[in-house]
Amino acid sequence: MSLDFTFTDSRLESFSNTLDKLGESLAELRKISHSFIPDVLRYNGLNSALNHFCESMSKVNYYFYGYENRFDIDKESFAFYSAEELVNNALKHSGASKINVQLVQEQNRISIMVYDDGCGFDPKSIDKGKSGGLNNIESRLISFNGRIDILSEPGKGTEVCLEFNC
Amino acid sequence: MIKILIVDDHPLIAQSLQSIINDSKIGEVVAIANTAKQCLDFVATKHVDLVLLDISLPDGSGLDICKSIAEKYTTIKILAITSFNEYTIIRKMLDNGASGYILKNSMPEEVVEGIETILKGETFLCHEVDLLMKKKSDQQIFLTPRETELLKLICDGYTNPEIAEKLFLGVETINSYRKNLLFKLNARNTAVLVKIALEQKLI
Numbered sequence: 001m002s003l004d005f006t007f008t009d010s011r012l013e014s015f016s017n018t019l020d021k022l023g024e025s026l027a028e029l030r031k032i033s034h035s036f037i038p039d040v041l042r043y044n045g046l047n048s049a050l051n052h053f054c055e056s057m058s059k060v061n062y063y064f065y066g067y068e069n070r071f072d073i074d075k076e077s078f079a080f081y082s083a084e085e086l087v088n089n090a091l092k093h094s095g096a097s098k099i100n101v102q103l104v105q106e107q108n109r110i111s112i113m114v115y116d117d118g119c120g121f122d123p124k125s126i127d128k129g130k131s132g133g134l135n136n137i138e139s140r141l142i143s144f145n146g147r148i149d150i151l152s153e154p155g156k157g158t159e160v161c162l163e164f165n166c
Numbered sequence: 167m168i169k170i171l172i173v174d175d176h177p178l179i180a181q182s183l184q185s186i187i188n189d190s191k192i193g194e195v196v197a198i199a200n201t202a203k204q205c206l207d208f209v210a211t212k213h214v215d216l217v218l219l220d221i222s223l224p225d226g227s228g229l230d231i232c233k234s235i236a237e238k239y240t241t242i243k244i245l246a247i248t249s250f251n252e253y254t255i256i257r258k259m260l261d262n263g264a265s266g267y268i269l270k271n272s273m274p275e276e277v278v279e280g281i282e283t284i285l286k287g288e289t290f291l292c293h294e295v296d297l298l299m300k301k302k303s304d305q306q307i308f309l310t311p312r313e314t315e316l317l318k319l320i321c322d323g324y325t326n327p328e329i330a331e332k333l334f335l336g337v338e339t340i341n342s343y344r345k346n347l348l349f350k351l352n353a354r355n356t357a358v359l360v361k362i363a364l365e366q367k368l369i
Contacts, residue, residue, distance in 0.1 A: 044222055044250075051252040063308070064254050065349035100308060104346045111346055115310045147339050151312050159310050163342055 037077050046076045046110070047103060050083055054101050060087060061098065066105040071166045078140055079103075079110050085133040086114035086160050094118025094158060111163035120152045137162065168193030168285065169213055173205040173231070174220040174247070179270065183218060183247065183277065190278045202226030209235060214242055216281060219264070221248040221255065229258055236263020243284045247277070256295055266290035307350060309368060316343050318369045321360050 007015075041049035047064050054062035070076070083101055090099045096118030104111040141148055146164025170193045174180040180198045187195050193216065199205040202223045208214070217235060221228035232244050245266040246259045256267050265284035268276055272292040283290035291299065309317065319329045326344065330337040344356075351368075353359040363369050 040222060043224075044227055047254065048222075048250060048252070051250070051255075055251075061308075062252075063350075064252070065346065068254060068258065100310070102310070104349055106345065109342065109345075111342055113310060113346075147336060147342075149312065149335060149339060157311070159312050161310075161312065161339075161343075163339075 037073060038080075041076060041080055042073065045070050046079055047105070049076075049080050050101060050103055053080075053084060054087070057087075057091075057099075059091070059097065059099050061100050063100065063102045064105075065102070067107060069105065069107060071110065075110065075144065075164070075166050078144065079112055082137045082140075082162060083112050083114060085137060086112075089133060090114060090116040090118060090158065094120070096157070108166050109163060110166060111161065113159065113161045115157065115159045117157045120154045120156045120158050122154060123150045123152050168215045168281075169196045170194065170216045170218065170281070171197050171199060171205065171208060171214045172218045173199045173202075173223070173228070174218070175200045175222075175224050176220075179220075179247075182274075186274045186277050187281070192278055192281055200224075202228075202231050205231055206234065209239060209242065214239075216243045216245065216285065218245050218247050218277075218281075221246065221250050221259070229255070229262055232259055232264050233262040245280050245284055245290070251294065251298060253298060256291075256299065260289070267295050268292040269294055307366070307368070309347075309350070313343060313347060313350075314369060316340065317347060317359075317363050320344065320347075320356060321363055321369055 038049060040052050045068065047068055051062050051064070054060040083103075087099060087101060090096055094116045096116035098117045100115040102113040138148055141162060141164060144164040146162060148160065148162040150158070150160050152158040170187055172180050172183050172195055174183070180200070184195045184198065187193055196212065196214065197208055199208055202225045205217070209217070219228045219232055223231070228246065228248065232246070235242055235244060244264045245268060246264045247268045247270060249270045250256075251269050259267060266280045266289060268280050269292055272294070276292045280290040280292065315333065316329065319332065324332070326340045327337055330340045333340070347353070348355070348359060351359055351362045353362055
């Protein structure tokens with residue numbers, strides 16, 4: 001089957017509209033899929049969910065300290081997705097041979113740390129525009145009254161700690 | 167004949183456990199429960215000697231069920247059968263009253279061995295869990311660069327505000343990191359923290 005198609009002005013406009021709509025749908029889908037909370041997170045909590053997540057990847061080690069209490073699902077899922085984002089960033093960009101994920105929980109505090117022994121970067125030079133995931137994390141952290149600490153140097157690995165009170 | 171209740175929301179798992187048990191003739195599977203509620207309802211009304219308990223159930227956690235059963239029915243033995251192989255969960259399940267813990271990727275023979283062992287009143291851990299628990303107790307603690315930095319400053323005697331200034335971080339952040347270190351190194355207070363840091367040459 002061959003498509004014999006020439007761009008007239010009106011076709012171009014409707015094509016462009018279609019692309020816009022597609023873009024909107026994808027954004028909506030992304031939003032919806034992020035609101036799906038994995039069962040293990042919903043029923044067993046942040047520790048189990050992170051453990052499961054890290055287990056499925058060979059380079060990632062997981063450590064848990066503190067108390068296994070549950071928090072509001074929006075806080076637990078924020079923590080989970082943030083950790084996921086940080087791990088994925090490390091896997092994609094750092095070339096690390098080892099990624100450590102740590103969760104420390106107290107009665108009213110969640111602290112997440114992701115460390116990799118990869119290539120590191122200069123935190124001052126981070127292109128915030130490109131790193132959509134990190135942007136998201138930081139802006140949502142503000143709404144939770146939380147803090148983020150990024151420690152990294154080219155050639156010396158990366159450590160990102162984020163935490164908030166619950 | 168030993169009466170066994172299987173609690174698992176995956177029919178495939180539950181039925182294969184049933185086959186293993188019935189073939190071994192070590193006991194009789196009197197029921198399969200797919201939810202926490204079904205499990206609790208069953209033990210409340212029927213006699214059960216042993217419960218094979220999964221942890222992730224659709225309406226609750228096996229950890230809580232374990233605790234309820236162990237507290238209320240002291241003669242029932244509980245054997246956890248689950249895919250969670252994480253230290254704190256295993257620890258919690260055993261603390262909640264389980265006599266044994268088996269991972270779902272164990273060999274069928276381990277299920278039978280587990281049942282036999284806990285019926286004798288002993289604890290049973292499948293091979294992988296046994297190794298994990300042993301490894302955990304003598305695992306070298308890993309500290310992140312930031313934590314190592316902080317620990318050194320704490321051992322040098324700096325206060326939280328001083329450390330915060332040195333590292334260009336907020337005092338709250340330093341406070342949290344310090345608390346994290348206390349958990350990680352299992353220290354009650356800063357003095358113990360410093361002692362462990364020096365003993366284990368962490369700084």
